Amino acid sequence: MTASEPTILATSGGHRVGDRTRVTFDALVHHAVDLSGVHGRRPRVMYVGTAIGDAEHFTARMAEAARVAGFDLTPLHLFPMPNLKDIEGAVLDQDVVWVMGGSVANLLAVWRVHGLDTILRSAWEAGVVLSGVSAGSICWFQGGPTDSFGPELRPLTNALGLLPYGNGVHYDSDKGRRPLVHRLVADGTLPVTHCTDDGVGLVYRGTELVEAVTETAGKGAYVVVREGDSAVEQRLEPRRLPVPRH
Template identity: 85%
Template sequence: MTASEPTIVATSGGLRVGERTSVMFDALAHHAVDLSGVHGRRPRVMYVGTAIGDAEHFTARITEAARIAGFELTPLHLFPMPNVEDIEETVLAQDVVWVMGGSVANLLAVWRVHRLDHILRRAWQAGVVLSGVSAGSICWFEGGTTDSFGPELRPVTNALGFLPYGNGVHYDVDEGRRPLIHRLVADGTLPTAHCTDDGVGLVYRGTELVEAVTEAPGKGAYLVRREGDRAVEDRVEPRRLPSVPR
């Protein structure tokens, strides 16, 4: 079972601290699984931790989170070599791909070496739901803002481009991101940008934004568009998702 059409859930959330575990999948990740349409068996979820160098300690935490959530988890490691024989076959067998945050610049470079960018496009077109947090959100767009290059935020403009927009993550907690997104949209470095507060996700069918959703109260999504030589921001009120028990 796969989604009925190409689906992306781009988020600034989806994970939280558990009561008995270091991390657990929150409502945004569960929503991505729901959108895959799987039923009658455990959802197959691929965890991609390239942006944090395939850190083994975090893969272990995500594996435990998947056990609690009832997901059948497959980690995809690219360091020091792919941990599966056939990357494309393994990716296409999933219901959801969940991409962890970290360095989006490094993620993009490593993915392209292994042609994972092409594989993920085929998976998206085949109905595998693509999702993730932070770098795992920006990667699906034309680009966004990142601290991949150092403490000062800079633009990244060579992301996968499945979605023809810019992307702003952690919009309410990192004070430098909103003004930089506005500047990049105003000067044409980025196209119209779709942005999320922490705890908010954006759902796309094909390349159309169909809904904003949230796992946290009081949060928002934002559309930042160019108007003349300035950027104009419009708030989108997200729908609150059901809470995931701890």
């Protein structure tokens, strides 16, 4: 079972502290699974932790979160070598690919070395839902502000480009991101840019933004466009997702 058309859920959320686990999947991860249309069996989710160097402790936390959620989790590690012999076959066998946050610049470089950029495009076209948080959101777009290069935010403009927009994550919690997005859109460094507060996700069918959703009340999504030499921001009110039941 795959989504009926290419689908991306780009987020600034998806994880929270569990009752008995360090990490549990919040509503955005569950929504990514719902978007895949899977039913009648356990959902297959691939966890990609490249952006944090495939940190084994976090892979273990994600495996525990998947167990609680009732998902079959396949981790894809690229350090020190790929842990899967047939990466493309494994990716195409998933319902959802969930990409962890961290360094989007390092993520892109390592993915390209291993051809994962091409594989993920094929998976997207085949209906595997692509999703993730922070770096795992920016990667699907043209680019966006990142702290990959140091504590001072800088623009990244060579992301995968499956979606023809810029992307701003953590829009409400990192005070430097909103003004930088506005500056980069105003000077043409970034195209029209779609942004998310923490806990918010953006659903794309093909390359069209069809809905904003949230796991946290009161949060927003935003579209920033260039008008003349300025940037203009429009707020989108996201639909509140139900709280997952485990």
